[in-house]
Amino acid sequence: MQFPLSFWDISLWLAITAIILLISAEMLSPYYGKINIRIDRKRLRNVAFVVSILFLVTVAVRIINIFFPG
């Protein structure tokens, strides 16, 4: 029994999730006037940043693997 997703599958999933979250956080920004949705926007934005950074980490791992294979 092992987890069926590879590191690159997770990387792709993180990329898609990060894009969705970043767009949602930006669309719900009070500067656009959409302040009627009852969620903690600050937390949503922080989660979006964290997921984006996680994706960038996976990209960095991929680049390191290219330069230092094995």
Add this chain to the structure above:
Amino acid sequence: MYKRKRSGTVAYIVLLSGTVGLITSIVFSSSILALIGLGLTFWGALLLFIKPTKYVKASLLDSATLSLLKTIDQIIANLNNKGKAIYLPPKHLKALKGGTVFIPSEKDLIIPPAEEIAEEKVFLKNPQGIFITAPGLDLVNLFENELGKDFTKVDLNYLQNNLPKLFIEDLEIAENLEMSIKSDRMRVIIREPINKDFCKEARKLSNICCSIGCPLCSSIAIAMSRTTGKPVIIEKEELSTDDKTIEIYYRIIEE
């Protein structure tokens, strides 16, 4: 008996389905199930995480606060105090986080002597007037907590640069806020504040509007008096014809 439904139920169901999906995907080595499980777990946890701590309907808040302002208005009207409310700086007060307003009985802007202020009486005889806690005191303390700054240790430029972000982004009090300072006068324009209906009602109270001000206008006055270390008055308060913009004029009084 009517019982309100718990708002987090959907999030918990999503989270649970996701966890079940993840476990099943490991058992059956299915990548599709793993992706579904991962997605559901993540969004379930996210829904729980971004749930607001507490939201109160604006109309409920307005109704609760308006009667308190009406009481202050009645007291001032009964005492026949004609002067403008003077926001005293912290150096005059015992507590640094305090915010006291002095309303003189006459139209002259008289600042009571330190000994009189120290006694913390509500009704003053020399000069005649009343001392009350400013309606925006707790609001300005909230501003300080959010910004992580003590307003007594910053200058007016700091307020000018940071209050708009605090009002628009952090506390979501208004859609826009502009501050302009010209020597001893400051003009604040607040667009689409959350308390615009409250402001409209408060305008009917003659001793509140343009004197003590509503909690929002009052909080800015306290912030100014803390920053400058000088007494501040609200000179004028104007509500636009479409009820969307409030323009407030403050003046710093030289002692």
